[in-house]
Amino acid sequence: MKIHFFNTLTGKKEKFNTLNEGKVKMYCCGVTPYGNTHIGHSRTFFSYDLLYRTLVDNEMNVEWARNITDVDDKIIHKANQEGVSCADIVSRYVSEQDEMLELFNLQRPQHEPKVTENIPQIISLIEKLIHKELAYVTNSGVYYRVRKFAEYGKLSKNKIDDLKKGARIEIDEAKEDALDFALWKFAKEGEIYWASPWGNGRPGWHVECSAMIHSLFGDSIDIHMGGRDLIFPHHEAEIAQSEGATGKPFSSTWLHAGMVTLYGEKMSKSTNHFVAIKDFLSKYPSEVLRLVFLSISYGQPLDFTFEMTTENLKKLAKIYRFVSLVDEYSNQNTNHDNQSSEFIFTELETLIPKMREFLADDLNSSAALAVFFDFIRNINTKLSALEKSGKILSEKDITILKSKWPEFKNWMKNAMGLLVEEPNVFFENLRKYNLASEISSSEIQQKLEERKRARANKDWAKSDAIRDELLAQGVQIQDAPSGTKWTIII
Structure with a gap:
């Protein structure tokens, strides 16, 4: 199946072509671990997860990396505040991140490189840039000459003279140009540092990813992904560094996940306007958040609310009620007596291909889910009619269920990360x-035993009254082939 992505670099949706047939080299930007992981971070991680699952589902061999920026101004500030080492801060929050990955059933990459483990590679890349006169040394560090790279701005679609200074570009009077960014920062008193040909210091933010990518994958990769806020300056700088050093295209495809707001406002740790993962998990099952993110395109902005989350919890409960019901029917034995002449589950044979087609269209998970919910509605309607008719499933339906239903549930778990319980x-x-x-x-x-006796006595009024009583208390009952089942509703 052909896969199409909206490529930020070209500004259009296009067919995905790999550098090597059937193999994908992919890099995704990780977080800087200096505080609690929140919903905004997790949206990007879920996007990485969906991308990886979709590529694998389309029989591609994927090798991917997600970095850990384990040295940064914010980490140093946090460590100094608490009187601990940077390594202590990083260890604390990386452990929290790893716990999140496990709780949310998020796939782990083969590589999780850390900046501190790649200092020689970073120094080597900076040396190449200096040799090509794309970088220069000042009294505060080493900087990249932005105007020497003619294509700077091609990712963010800005002309170089119109670009604004990014939030993480420091003002330095020694710089040749305000847009030039740091490749190496000389150490201030009390800061962590490494030796370099230019003096003791540490890497700038942007150069870290370029060096780790070249170390793991070579000059070029197939996919680079991150949050939309990283397009400029971070990803723009990565392109300038990497292509400036190698003269080759850095990444063929650039994907960016949409930003998450909270009740219409930007999430911010400084104002305490965010939802920490641990707080979310105290209120909702982990699978609900996946459904929230799958319900809207990964590239679109998402305004998170708890009302939205509760609605998705209801949807998830609906899915599990349906699964429970169909499980019952799939366990039926073939009975040639009183079979229905209508085939109910024929749509199941084409359900995976239909959903897979949408996922291959720029990870259109919301459209894939719409196909599934239509399937649920259609099957529920047909099963309700079947129950009223007093007939049982046809032999063909039972055969389809026994082969295709377990296959579909397994596909949902592997391709979309749903139905994990x-x-x-x-x-x-x-x-x-x-x-x-x-x-x-x-x-x-x-109550179910009481209702069973009422039905045996053909006391339909009492049977219905018990059903209504349970429903009022948040319990839905379903008369299935093996007997009456109950589930909690939201």
């Missing part, structure tokens, strides 16, 4: 979040 486990876990009914399992079972 059994339905009964999912609904039982909802009780941890105080989102569901307070009625106990034993009380529910007593």
